Amino acid sequence: MGLINIASGSSVWRGLDYYNHQRVISYKQVSDSEYESIVLGSNHEKYHVFMDVSHPRKSTCDCPHANGKRIICKHIVALYFTVFPSEVDSFLKEVEEAEREYEAYEKERVNKLHSYIYGMSKQELQETVFELLDDLPEWAYDRFIRDKVGM
Numbered sequence: 370m371g372l373i374n375i376a377s378g379s380s381v382w383r384g385l386d387y388y389n390h391q392r393v394i395s396y397k398q399v400s401d402s403e404y405e406s407i408v409l410g411s412n413h414e415k416y417h418v419f420m421d422v423s424h425p426r427k428s429t430c431d432c433p434h435a436n437g438k439r440i441i442c443k444h445i446v447a448l449y450f451t452v453f454p455s456e457v458d459s460f461l462k463e464v465e466e467a468e469r470e471y472e473a474y475e476k477e478r479v480n481k482l483h484s485y486i487y488g489m490s491k492q493e494l495q496e497t498v499f500e501l502l503d504d505l506p507e508w509a510y511d512r513f514i515r516d517k518v519g520m
């Protein structure tokens with residue numbers, strides 16, 4: 370997953386979309402780790418992609434986004450997924466795993482917040498409400514007073 374890990378999130382998702390739409394017109398393996406390819410761009414331009422999976426930073430594409438820069442663009446990603454289709458599943462599994470971890474973390478945070486609030490004394494709660502009101506934007510402060518105090 371080296372090449373995928375150094376690409377930006379948007380390049381990976383757009384490259385995956387290009388892979389799903391079979392935009393890699395042709396490719397050939399030129400060494401153990403190097404590939405040359407033609408990938409169809411969004412306006413039907415054909416871009417020349419060179420990919421080195423052992424040294425992903427040496428990969429190049431002549432699209433306007435990546436040309437002359439060390440950027441892993443969506444065309445390189447599309448080629449990578451075309452050559453290694455099983456990496457699509459690995460990538461999607463990693464994303465799912467990360468989402469599950471994030472959800473578990475969020476749930477844990479909310480649980481801790483609830484125990485914290487339910488454990489506060491009345492005085493602590495009153496002080497905290499005043500502090501929070503001080504930090505509110507004016508419209509939210511006004512709404513609180515209107516809804517809760519009736520003024």
Ligand SMILES: [Zn+2]
Nearest residue numbers: 430432442444
């Ligand atoms: Zn490109």
